[in-house]
Amino acid sequence: DQQVKQNSPSLSVQEGRISILNCDYTNSMFDYFLWYKKYPAEGPTFLISISSIKDKNEDGRFTVFLNKSAKHLSLHIVPSQPGDSAVYFCAALNAGGTSYGKLTFGQGTILTVHP
Amino acid sequence: GAGVSQTPSNKVTEKGKYVELRCDPISGHTALYWYRQSLGQGPEFLIYFQGTGAADDSGLPNDRFFAVRPEGSVSTLKIQRTERGDSAVYLCASSLTAGGRYEQYFGPGTRLTVT
Numbered sequence: 436d437q438q439v440k441q442n443s444p445s446l447s448v449q450e451g452r453i454s455i456l457n458c459d460y461t462n463s464m465f466d467y468f469l470w471y472k473k474y475p476a477e478g479p480t481f482l483i484s485i486s487s488i489k490d491k492n493e494d495g496r497f498t499v500f501l502n503k504s505a506k507h508l509s510l511h512i513v514p515s516q517p518g519d520s521a522v523y524f525c526a527a528l529n530a531g532g533t534s535y536g537k538l539t540f541g542q543g544t545i546l547t548v549h550p
Numbered sequence: 551g552a553g554v555s556q557t558p559s560n561k562v563t564e565k566g567k568y569v570e571l572r573c574d575p576i577s578g579h580t581a582l583y584w585y586r587q588s589l590g591q592g593p594e595f596l597i598y599f600q601g602t603g604a605a606d607d608s609g610l611p612n613d614r615f616f617a618v619r620p621e622g623s624v625s626t627l628k629i630q631r632t633e634r635g636d637s638a639v640y641l642c643a644s645s646l647t648a649g650g651r652y653e654q655y656f657g658p659g660t661r662l663t664v665t
Contacts, residue, residue, distance in 0.1 A: 439592075467652050478554070478641055478656030479593065524592050530652055534606040536581055536645070538654060540592030 438462045439527050441541035450550050454512040458525030458541055461506065465527035469538070470499060470510045473522045482523075483510070486530070515548045522546075552576070554657035556642050562663045563632055571627045571660045575644030581605075582625050583643040583654055584617055593641055599625060632664045 440459045448454045456470075466487040471479035485492040485499045485508070492499050498511045512519055525541040555574040563569050575582050581600050585593035595609040599619045607617070614632075619625040629636055639661050643654035 469653060471656075476658070478643075478658045481653045481655060484651075484653055526592075528652060534598075534608070535652065536583060536598040536600070536654075537595045537606055537609070538583075538585075538593070539595065540585075542590070542592050 436461075437542075438465075439525055439539050439541040441523075441525055441544050443544050444542070445545040445547070447547045447549065448515045450517055450548055451514045454510075454515045454519065454546055454548065456510040456512075456523050456525075456544050456546065458508050458510075459506060460508075460527050462527070462529075462539070463506070464529045464532060465539070467528050467530040467535075468499070468501060468508050469526045469528075470497075471524045471526060471540075472519075473524060473543070479524060512546075515546075517548045517550050520546055520548050554642055554644055554655055556640075556657040556660050558660060559658065560661045560663075562665060564665055565632060565634060567632050569629050569632055569662065571629075571640050571642075571662070573625045573627070573642030573644075573657060575623065575625070575642070576655055579644035579646055579655075580622070581645045581654075582619055583645070584625070584627050585641040585643065587639045587641055587659070596627070629662075632662075634664050637662055637664045 469484040470482040473479045522543045526538045583598040584596040587593045597607040602622045614630045639659040643656045645654045
């Protein structure tokens with residue numbers, strides 16, 4: 436049972452354009468969401484997070500949007516840079532639950548930014 | 551400051567052998583997490599510690615897997631009677647879990663190969 440889904444295995448974008456990565460979840464108990472970036476042979480690196488009490492959080496070139504009614508979130512990267520090429524993971528947790536340390540990850544989306 | 555470190559970076563073992571994987575969290579982080587990542591998948595939760603105690607071990611696949619954190623800092627993941635299906639990258643993360651922030655910071659992982 437995949438509770439967090441990233442339905443696009445890959446995305447290719449031109450440098451300077453916007454990258455939009457999508458994520459859907461099924462567990463209505465999830466109330467905190469995170470995006471991680473992963474380069475080969477490295478661990479995931481935290482990018483940005485959002486609590487369910489918000490619908491948008493912005494940090495520099497990265498913005499995360501949350502649509503609770505649709506159980507959908509997206510990560511926007513503007514402008515995209517070749518160094519952004521990596522695997523991006525969406526993750527979710529139940530911060531209000533007893534096991535708030537348990538992150539549930541999507542399968543990842545490979546982003547390639549072409550110069 | 552220093553990030554999460556994991557040793558060894560690579561481990562090759564024969565089926566049926568015992569292995570130990572070590573994690574050194576970020577200094578001062580009270581929570582520590584273990585995940586397992588198979589090829590083409592997102593990280594999968596195994597166990598997390600709050601201090602010395604296991605707060606949630608629901609992700610451990612069976613009783614061949616065990617983890618300890620005796621002094622509330624370094625943790626060891628132990629796998630008995632290894633099987634080929636245990637081959638994966640084992641990721642460790644740590645966090646402060648304070649102030650409503652739930653970001654987990656990952657180490658580079660240990661790549662375990664069972665032959």
